[in-house]
Amino acid sequence: MGEVILTMKGIDKSFPGVHALDHVNLEVRAGEVHALMGENGAGKSTLMKVLTGIYKKDSGTITYFGKEVEFHNTREAQDAGVVIVHQELNMVGDLTVAQNIFIGREPKKGIRIDDKKMIEDSKKLFERLKIDINPREKMKNLTVGKQQMCEIAKAISHDCKLIIFDEPSAALTEKEIEDLFKIIRDLREQNMGIIYISHRMDEIKVITDRVTVMRDGGYVGTLITKDSTKEDIINMMVGRVIYEDPKTHSMCPPDAPVVLKVEHLNAGHMVQDVSFELHKGEILGFSGLMGAGRTETARAIFGADPKQSGKISIMGKDGQLHEVTINNPQDAVNAGIGYLSEDRRRFGVVVQKSIIENSTLACLDEFANGPFINKAKEKKETERLIKELATKTPTADQLVMNLSGGNQQKVVIAKWLIRNSDILIFDEPTRGIDVGAKNEIYKLMNKLASEGKSIIMISSEMTEILRMSDRIVVMCEGKKTGEIRIEEATQENIMDKATRNIN
Amino acid sequence: MEKIKQNPIVKKIGFNRVILICVLILMYVAFCIGIKGFAAAGTKHLLNTMNYVYFLGFLSLGVTFVIATGGIDFSIGPVMFCCALVGGYCLNSYKMPLVVDIIIAILIGLVFGIFNGYMVAYQKVPPFIISMASMNIAKGAAAVFTKTQSQSWPLSTDPVNGWFRNIVSYNGFPVGLVIFVIAAAICGIILYNTKMGRYILCLGSNREAVRLSGVNTKKWEMSAYVMCGLLTGIAAIFFVSAYTTVQPGYGDQYNNEAIAGCVMGGTSMVGGLASILGTVIGVFIISLLQEGILALGLGKDIQLIVTGIIVIVAVYADVTARRRKN
């Protein structure tokens, strides 16, 4: 490891209602891979956004190559040699790969953009990365994995000294990750500083030199990777919060009837020939890496996206399975399915409206006399559920945007409970929810299952999967790669299936 | 200031609406003081203002529904003219009974509303494009149908059909105002107390979340445009009962005035938030403003410019308010 190239000291950043960063420190040396770890919402991405000038810090200092700096936008950061490979893809779909890589710094011949040179240079970059992408292809025609590789190519094509990878491996296959690590080692050889954000403990051990851990927007500490164990890091990440132990056996009786049966479901590239069964009172975990097609499967079942083929059967009132046609969410809701999206603000709640309006959205008919809404009735019912779910709010008229993530999730749960849905699909039920509220959501889910609701839980957090599921379906690249009973499930055998390419 | 904001009545109406009412009153007072003869002319200017309020009010109420969904309809002005022209042509050239003509006019508005709504909700054509197209079609259709002749509707002196003027005023009593207030109240009830209104407001705020709640968003989105079309047809009737004659090829400017009234009243262009009371006050302000400008001896040109600026300011205020919240 070489000299210190970046020091961030006492970085503080608040958003209305959230203290996102609380005096965070970070130090990166030349020629090291520095892991930045922490749970979802720990503030890793925010810290990087402060560094690259997307957010303005409230206080603290950033020292870069011995000088105090403050970048005002990504351009200034790039010019100084700090580049970021974003977690969300930042691609201009209508431009070609080469045009995307060189956007903002196109080589020119007079006033004309030198597209030929751009394509040549892109080819060279891809050769260096040993990936096969046609630079003339439009970005929107590439797969997510390839788009991610283009992002990386774009980042290293800058004359950079500090490169930030924000969960780069989430959408990559095993082989692509290996390639990525080769590239990263290569960059380290060239004495660059590398910040590597990831959730995956195994990767951290393999590729990084030091680890800085963050928790709830605060700085916890920095460790030297090879001198510390997995447990050390995990303890720092989770802090004092005690997690419940993993489930050791299924809570769902073995003879519980099947309430949902999906057979040979196909929907686009991301859902290929998926079949599974869901039993009454069961929590069925869906595990896999980002981009494995779990959300797509859920959306296809729910009718949110079109599907090409597949048979879906649901248990009717008579206790028998009946095939149902689900072409849109209406059909699904009428069949008794409720979907709780991973992205609550976009797909779950109407933030500008009140708790009442959100809670009764799925079954307004029940609260209406003809066209008119019975406001007293809906208020009463909403208040009942606020009490039942222990939603923290002064009144039922509160706008949902003023609630915390956990309470917003409760509003969505209330919506489906009022609708009396029997099958609930929780997509990343605790994403963006703080640790305390997480436990409440878990308890709630267990309670719902014990009351006879059947739950599909999609989760990227291994602890969550192991703690909650009665049975686990694992997906990889749009295919179901395995089904594991909770008694046999381990982190290792799930991961093995989640990264297995069954071609 | 905080104290006023906390007052229960103010809270109920909304602080911004209270300010708007003050603006309206202040404007009237300013006109009375500043423009010679404005007050002296007695009710003349007020009646003129009212005549403007009636048709513009219906247009504005209609477009409030559309804007609440996060859409836009700026074909309403030309469509209103199309309704009035075709209805007038049926009356003048085909000698159809007046009631039939009125129904035809309203139906045409409805048809445009259905068409716009279907295209936006079911075919996903961006609303501004469908507005442009409908505007052209309405203008062209009216011109073709009437053979580019302007159409006059009966005067109050007309022995057979004069009765229809009574919808605006009956022996000096402003019947139009009563009708307009009732219509606004009905719109308010629809928007705040029915499923349709609830769905329109929610989908304007977050369409995808509403769809994923199992609501037929297409149907309800379309209903907003249909409502707008219906009210545009009614606006046409009030336009001709106040101004008698319509000319083909015009009507554009009323788009902007209707939208101005609506946006000024606190309906957000991004959708999800709408205020019927705000729209009503906004319409009064726009109408009084145009009367004041005319009374000042200034032309239509100044009025166009002022309305344009009002829309920009009102929309910008909404944009910044929203940005601050996030």
Add this chain to the structure above:
Amino acid sequence: MTKKKSLLNDQRYIALLIAILLMVIYFIFSKEFRKYSSILSMLDFSYYDMLMGFGVTFPLITAGVDLSIGTGMVCYALVGGTLIRNNNIPVVVAMLICILLGCAIGLLNGVLIGVMGLAPFIATLSTCMITRGIGSMCPATPWPTLQQPGGWFHSIFKLTFGQGRGAFKFPIGFFLMLVLMFVMEFVLNHTKFGRYTIAIGSNREATALSGINVKFYHVMVYVVCGFFTGLAAIAYAAVTPTVQPGTGAGLEMDAIGGVFVGGVSATGGYGSIIGTFIGVMIICLLKTGLPYIGLQANWQQIITGVVLIVAVLIDIVKKRRAAAH
């Protein structure tokens, strides 16, 4: 799959076919249309639509729109004409003023949309009214005719050899438009401005994160549109004996309709100036050609509206199909 692009997948070829088909129909059914003077007059009235079309292609690629171009064009022509008549300024200065005014209103639109964040249609609908108001303050003004001093500017679009009835007229404007078309196609595809226009239309957020000053380029898009509207004002003055105040509303539709027919995507991110050229040609053929085959001129408005919807629907259906694959 993408390699085997059928010609019919490119809307521009379909548009070209339609344009040719329309001409053939006119040729067969109308004796009038076969005359050189008819074609000349059709071209005369196409230039301002064409220029507006070139300009408005850029906002449309960014998924925006400029509704102020119609009234704006008339407004600039009125201001220019009034200055020539009342203040005796040289025609060349009046032309410059037209262009400057165009750029100024374009700048206003750009700032409202790109910097202040107003929705394009609402911002430009407002400036549409404002320019109409400003234009209405001017009297109805004729620009100098060809014979009058300063009438030379007509020759930009139409060269006249000889005098009186026997004069031979040559539509130089058409070739000017062709040159402009290639220039702007180059600008769109091979310069930073063009590339960032497409990028903003495709994904403004990502473009900004790439370190590009999107606000600047977003404003420039509308300035360029305004610049072309200024040029259009000159072309408009050249063919309109007396520019009437209060008119111009609806003229933007011909240009915008043409651009959509030319294949610009309704959701932004794709457009072509060659497409615009063909699209506007179709609209102009409809506009001036319908009376030749016995249809009232007002049908053109209806047809333009329908054509606009059909063009946009084609784009939407295509996208929907691509998404389903």
